[in-house]
Amino acid sequence: MTTTRMRPATALSRAVATAPDEFAVSHWGREPLLSRAADLGGPGGFTDLLSSAAVDELISRRGLRTPFLRVAQQGAVLPQSRYTGGGGVGAEITDQVLDEQVMRLYADGATLVLQGLHRLWPPLIEFAGRLGAELNRPLQVNAYLTPPSSQGFNTHYDTHDVFVLQVEGTKRWCVHPPVLPDPLEKQAWGGRADEVAATAQGEPAFDVVLEPGDALYLPRGWLHSARAQGDRSLHLTVGIRGLTRYALVEELLTMAMADPRLRATLPYGFDPGDPDAVGAELTETVDALRSWLTTVQPDQVADRLRNRSWPAARPAPLSPLAQLTFADALTASDSVAVRPGLRWLLTAPEGEQVTLRLTGRTLSFPAYCEPALRLALDGVPHRVGDLPLADDADRLVLARRLLTEGVLVPAGQ
Template sequence: MPTASRGAGTGGPGLTDRTQIATSPGPPGGADASRRPAALTRCVAVDPASFADVYWGREPLLSRAVDLGGPAGFTDLLDRPAADQLLSQHGLRTPFVRVARDGEVLAEPTYTAGAGAGAEIDDQVLDERVLGLYADGATLVLQGLHRLWPPIISFVGELSTTLGQPLQANAYLTPAGSRGFATHYDTHDVFVLQTEGRKRWRVHDPVLIDPLPQQTWSGRADEVVARSGSAPALDVVLGPGDALYLPRGWLHSATAQQESSIHLTIGVRAFTRYSLVEALLELAVTEPRLRTSLPFGADPGEPAGITSELTATVAVLRDWLASVEPDQVAARMRRRAWSAVRPAPLPPLQQADRIRTLTVDDVIRRRPGLRWRLTSQSDDRVNLQIFDRTVSFPGGCVPALRTVLDTAGVRVGDLPGLDTGADQLVLARRLLREAVAIAG
């Protein structure tokens, strides 16, 4: 992200208000991880600049496996054995699994119940019930894989960093010849990554351009059905390693072909101009003129009852909007954006051990994916704002903090601005304890 200029309220030598997003956490794990292409180039067969200018939020894009990341496709992210493991050995609960058949989502009790001694909670997914439903043609949806499955956690983390948007990841396991969902549209952009099998996708033009989260397809079901009967804008079969980008609002349905299919859907929860309107609405409560009651006896349900007040309110709103500063809106957008994207996972037990055993010869580095902002609190204190809290430090720690936050890694004994190795260790351990940094 661009560096914000220092505001009038920021003090202290060398300290600026700054927002940073960490370098990407890297490609998914595995022996050949370093040779895999970057996350975005695994999803689209055009260069990132062309994707941003031509397709992002505008047009679908079909990318064939031969033009993407090579013969491996997407099986490193999720394959059939991995799906079986998730469904049978991880104690998944709803809503991490959904089941659909012939366009209808099945009721949760058809595939969930208690799981025996010590696991009596009745929303746990049972593998024998899932087996029966899948064998009868139902589609299984594994949801929230960006929080469950390590290869997808890494992949989604990198892609989120590139796009600057919150992401989610679901997997769709569809038996041969079956269709899980009827024609519909999503209120978020999606990257469809075909992992195994083949699936036919029929894509139609939107009935509503750029729908917001509250503008779901079910509210326009008749229009969706009518549009789905027309000639599709795109009618393609995705095979292993193929990818399809769909902007929000584009109608689609997908049917597995002569073999079962697994595909991943990476959903992009993009921020919009309406997101800025929502932030402005939060700020509007600070304007006393907008908190004034309507006249006594006025009927707000009739035009005559609100006409004059509406005119006055619009005038006040216009005047107030002209006074709003970008940093006020950014502060509210920051809370939403940062809370929607978690930093890379860290091992709590290992991290606690490293806090205890840390020495001045160890190297620490900023937690991958961590967004941060360093600002002054007073003449002798600084605040480090991260995704879920603000941490206060003595002002003399600024050079050391900036070194940890701005560089790929630093030896504890080389942290600048601190008088002794003991001081360096105190700060380094604090950064590990606050999950700002990791050791190694």
């Protein structure tokens, strides 16, 4: 008798063995969390996402190129020239992965890092899309294949949160508290290498061996190192790109250029090395900035943050030829749905037009299409014939345009 494992209710439930509310309050951006396979999907809990056989296929049969592969050994990333070369006849490129070179390096103890698998490997494309939608954040998925008893990277910290999903083998993780809590992307660990090394000599907050099906959540800034145990180790690292208050400050300062007081030239003969002169100008500048900040509207900042964060995430992939074929043959009885992961904003009608904002572009429609657009974009499949427009001809025109623009997809895709 065959049994089918039930698909978890959420993608997050595959990575944390606690309720989402508890995870959000007690761990997200605050504290690490270890979740054991027994409380998740069992020892085979992540093999549907990736496997050693899948790694072999990616390296040898998928035309993999840099930067989708890095190779690290003894804490250093090896030059690409050690494992890439020409693609052969009909593929005149110079950075295609050479499988025999990769094999030799791995046999000599190097760790293989497959990067950007959320763009390459179908099971991870689907998983990353679901998890990114639940967290409402862009993310990336890398895989680390480490030889037995080897370590790819020395103790370091990441500037983004990570979920570690152990797929095969075992790996010992030593985790230490941050030397810099909540580091920004421009505050990489290399600038604090001495502090990191000194802290790594102390007692770790976590010293655990991850076994197949185990998961570990690490907020940004937490120091960590990992070493494979007796067998080779394959794990996935899901990196979550956060949005910080510093990002708000950056956008506010950019917007502040609109205030002539903050663009003003400092006095003639101003001495930047004189604390008294700097102090006087600093007082006036802070007063001007404080006054200007009271005029800022949340929708202005939201618009800038939207433009900043939307391009970092891509919607679910679609099949261009099948999409066009479906659109050409579309009937009122066909069902469509908004493309998963699509970022969009439908503005209120202005005059005779309504605008649909997408990442990097805008689409305009007649204002009377607004109710039909809102229904089509609500995340639920709908029959084309149910769109609130005057007749099927109008409904088909709207649905076809949204399909060919990559906004809608066939329901169930």
